[in-house]
Amino acid sequence: MVFHSFGEGLYGGEYYETRVLRDALHPQCLLPYQMNGERLGFWQVIAGRA
Numbered sequence: 001m002v003f004h005s006f007g008e009g010l011y012g013g014e015y016y017e018t019r020v021l022r023d024a025l026h027p028q029c030l031l032p033y034q035m036n037g038e039r040l041g042f043w044q045v046i047a048g049r050a
Contacts, residue, residue: 001019009015023029033040 001021001024003017003019005015005017007015
């Protein structure tokens with residue numbers, strides 16, 4: 001599973017993070033749905049589910 005960021009990486013270019021599916025399906029894995037007391041917007045959620 002690959003998470004892509006809309007932000008720039010530390011040394012320029014695209015920032016992304018990879019995880020194996022086994023880790024993403026772990027019961028202690030967190031998928032945020034709120035930030036600062038408000039629901040995440042469509043694009044924020046899509047970026048988290050990529």
